[in-house]
Amino acid sequence: MSTKSATHNARSPWQLGIPLVWLSLLGLAVTGMAQLEGVFRLFEPDVRSVIYSRVDFSLLLGRHLFVVAIAALVTITVGLAAGIAVTRNKGRDFLPLVSQLASIGQTFPPVAVLALAVPVLGFGTLPIIVALMLYGLLPIVRNTLTGLQEVDAGIKEAAQAMGMTSGQILRQVELPMAAPVILAGIRTSVTINIATAALGATVGASNLGDPIIAGIVNGNTAYVVQGALLIGLLALSVDSTFEQVQRRLKAY
Amino acid sequence: MSLKDPLPVAKGRLCWFSPNWVLLLLSTLALGAFLGLEIVSVAPNRIVSGTGYPVFSALGWPGTLLGAGLILALIGLSCMADQRHYRGAYRAMLAIVMALLGLMPFALMVAIHRLVDSDLPQARLGIGAGFWVTLFVLLLALVELRTRLALARIWSWSLLIPIGLLWWLCLSLWLEPLALMREYHSRSEQFFTAFRQHLELVGTAVGISLMLGMGLALLMRRYPGGQKAAFAVLNFLQTIPSLALFGLLLAPLAWLAANVPLAASLGISGIGWAPALVALVAYSLLPMVRNTFIALEEVSPAVIDAAHGMGMSTRQVFLQVRLPLALPVMLEGVRITTVQAIGLTTVAALIGAGGFGTFVFQGLGQAAMDMVLLGALPILLMASVADALLGAVSDFLRPGGAK
Incomplete structure (x- = not known):
């Protein structure tokens, strides 16, 4: 896609509206789930209650967002810091180990990490946050490394020749040039974590995974659909927001 | 004239103490x-x-x-x-x-x-x-x-x-x-049963998705119009949380088992291996199709041209040039899929599909952490071994790669 058409796309109101559409659908689904009782009745004609009502959906959504946001904050900070540190002259010794770790860590299934976190941290929200942090860290580290390493050495040299300090080169040259790749990593990490956070319901963390687990345990598909619907809408809202930001970045 | 001379040069480390x-x-x-x-x-x-x-x-x-x-x-x-x-x-x-x-x-x-x-x-x-x-x-x-x-x-x-x-x-x-x-x-017997179930589920799912993925990738090469739609569907499947996909398949498969005698006689039911397998294949398709498609597309046109120039038929070009060159990237897809499937099969224990996830979730339920470890450690080991083995095979197959 040429730069011109990318600029055009970023400004067209239709494109900007996509995240808003998903967000408003999510809001509608959270507040008006009870109005959809007739629809869910189709899935489960025989059971007594078809709308998950043990905890309010907005509370579940809030908890889900909280877990994902904390994990994202930590992973973005740590991942960026680690990626930047090992590409500096002083930290270059650690580069092989960190990049190997980033690929090895990807082979650890999140369920296994979650299960291993429980003996150490107990039941509840903490183990799922830790599991999400470990799992979400790797795409960010990997993409930060790729992004920073792909910056043309000639450009860095030119910046140095213009008298920029290494801090200025990092902030004004390297990071802006690596930003699209880094952002892609953050997008992958956060989107995967929104879906993975549902696993927290199996270790006693209450979030949007709750209706799914309750549905599986009680054989009530309607519950499962409600949990899946909300998680899917949340993932789509966040993902499309990231897509817009990426388009903006590319348009520059 | 070199521009580099007046630039500050990165200083070498002091020599008296330079540890790793x-x-x-x-x-x-x-x-x-x-x-x-x-x-x-x-x-x-x-x-x-x-x-x-x-x-x-x-x-x-x-x-x-x-x-x-x-x-x-x-x-x-x-x-x-x-x-x-x-x-x-x-x-x-x-x-x-x-x-x-x-x-x-x-x-x-x-x-x-x-x-x-x-x-x-x-x-x-x-x-x-x-x-x-x-x-x-x-x-x-x-x-x-x-x-x-x-x-x-x-x-x-x-x-x-x-x-x-x-x-x-x-x-x-x-x-x-x-x-x-x-x-x-x-529970040593259960352990080996779980190991076998886990391997069977992962193996079957990867096998099926490899065939389906190859077929889909070939179809997409033949009908480029369908590419976007196919990838959209596969991407959508990946956004459904694994937990939910397993849950969503319970009811349709239970209905199938109750209403289609053939399905019931095959052992398909709402819980157990059937929904697990369907979900695993659904998840595995995206990495498989993406890697197969990219691998086949990325073979350099010059190489294909040269092969045609040597008088190879289209079939020969595909089987003797395009496929071997694409194989390492395709295997990369198999590696990603296998590692992912090993993790997802753990979750499948929640819908009664067996495997090491049984120990994990039973252990969590009884707050018996040693039992959780008994399930989680083999999963980590399996994932690492599968990753290393398939990585080695794809290194080996890469032209000029490690022999």
């Missing part, structure tokens, strides 16, 4: 964990949580001094690693790390001998944080040493396999009071 910082940090961490954290814990039975013991009471002074001495030697060697005889220093460090890894099961034996009361038949020894952290840090050091010494994959395997065999031997012969082994002995 990575290994220095790792070995210091190992020493800290070894001496500072609880190495083992002992519990009289399964329910009571154990009391932790630091290294002095678990191993006695001789064991503590041996371990600490070896780690101190690592610290010393990493301080002189960047100097002239660095290769020798790295080799010595490699030997020490291997020795430490090999000594670890014996340390557990000593701890059992000293701490576990042999009169209590249910007494068990739990592995403590200090032990895990030391093990983890040593494995990291191994990764770093492998990179520094530029060891080929096959070498690092031939180093790790004897260590693994030693561990297995110790575990099966002398480490019975270990909590993990107590859990294993009380």
